[in-house]
Amino acid sequence: MSRGSLPAHGGSAPLRRPRTDFHAVQLTTGIRHTCALSSQGKVKCWALVRPSGLGFVDRNSGSVGNSPNEMGDQLPFLDLGLEVLQISAGDSHTCAVLADRSLKCWGRNWEGQLGQGHGSVRPFVDANLPKTLLGSGVSVMKITAGGWHTCAILQDETLKCWGRNLPNGRLGQGAVEILGKKPEDMGDGLPTVDMNNLRVREVHAGLRHTCARLEDDSARCWGLNSDGQLGVGHTETVGDELVEMGAALAPTELFARAKPGASLEGLSVGEGSSEGWLLLQHNGSLGLVCDDGFTDAAAQVVRWVACRDVGMAGGRALFRDPASDPSLDGAVAALAESEILADSLVCEGTEIFLRDCAFQGGPDRTGEEPEGREDD
Structure with a gap:
């Protein structure tokens, strides 16, 4: 951490640690x-x-x-x-x-x-x-x-x-x-x-x-x-x-913004019906979303906890697991196991999250519904 003064003629001083038992x-x-x-x-x-x-x-x-x-x-x-x-x-x-x-x-x-x-x-x-x-x-x-x-x-x-x-x-x-x-x-x-x-x-x-x-x-x-x-x-x-x-206070621009007028083309969950990779197709490019940004494994998910926030890791879950939430009745549990609805999202180019884009795949819903799922 500090070598002290170097000798005048070549070589290097021995490593000086803060203390021999200092970890x-x-x-x-x-x-x-x-x-x-x-x-x-x-x-x-x-x-x-x-x-x-x-x-x-x-x-x-x-x-x-x-x-x-x-x-x-x-x-x-x-x-x-x-x-x-x-x-x-x-x-x-x-x-x-x-x-x-x-x-x-x-x-x-x-x-x-x-x-x-x-x-x-x-x-x-x-x-x-x-x-x-x-x-x-x-x-x-x-x-x-x-x-x-x-x-x-x-x-x-x-x-x-x-x-x-x-x-x-x-x-x-x-x-x-x-x-x-x-x-x-x-x-x-x-x-x-x-x-x-x-x-x-x-x-x-x-x-x-x-x-x-x-x-x-x-x-x-x-x-x-x-x-x-x-x-x-x-x-x-x-x-x-x-x-x-x-x-x-504007967020620092760390991620590419969506192009004005661009739309979300498709969203799928891996090869199985309940678990796999959450994929997003946008502007002709297919890639992982809701990844922690470190490894591919971070994006492998069970469907009802498929994404903490589409595109980012820190938001709310899209779905709640009926097995771990006794407050969900049968109808809500069925909704929790339904497909992810994410087509026809229209972005203006200023959004930080995909959930900020307008949802046009059905009745325009914003935020979290009582059933515990998000469509936008």
Whole structure:
């Protein structure tokens, strides 16, 4: 993980491990520092001393890890009081989710990125390092530290972000004010990011922008967009105005959109009547849908749970299994075993899911019927 200084005349220095009994399960890299989390829930950090989030160095310059005898057993653990579940290194700060699902952050804090209600630097991890308070009854599930800002997914799968926000709205609050430098900014006073009532499954903070993966498997990004880093087909900043968040926050274009006026030509389930591959024929091309995106096996399905969402993995099931749902009566169970109706779907070219396309194969149905099946 660090080799220290290289000898002056050829060869290479012996590998310097954080510790002989340190089994790393997570690595995180900031701009100029690195941290490792062990299988025992302990943390070590190294590289640039200041400004950084190393948490232990008592000097104002230099680095840790660029000279012999600084790594391995010589590199100290950070005493966070509890075992650590996750770490994330930002530009010049670091945050850790502890075993009790609380959060502690240290390092540079000029923009309130530590979320401690002030702007003072906290270079040391010690008994006086306070927890970052995100609200009463709140548990932190995942953390990401970015460029002078930080975001956390909470136990209800909502998202809170704090730190630098000027001038690009990277906190997703529809404004550019800094959050985290005043006591009233944090705790219950810190609002969640408006994701249009979609649960947040994953979040990553960049230098000046933030991206989240939501329950519908879409990616939504906000903040600086000068180089198209939000992936929405333009270079305008998103998130610095209130009207840009919530339902207005466009998904990142990761999948080819349907051509305007294109129609779904056919849908079939493998070679058998109850199980196999779910295939979609569209624009003369036949391919798998409702695949997790990793292996073909992920798309092999039983018909009544044929697809979590046609085209994506995160939606509702098309059919419910009558054997596992006693609320389904005989008539509904018969419907649950009926054929998949998916012909004559017309797409306008702006849809993210096939279920967003108009269904014209019968009475126009939208959403989920009481019987528990979706036709569109």
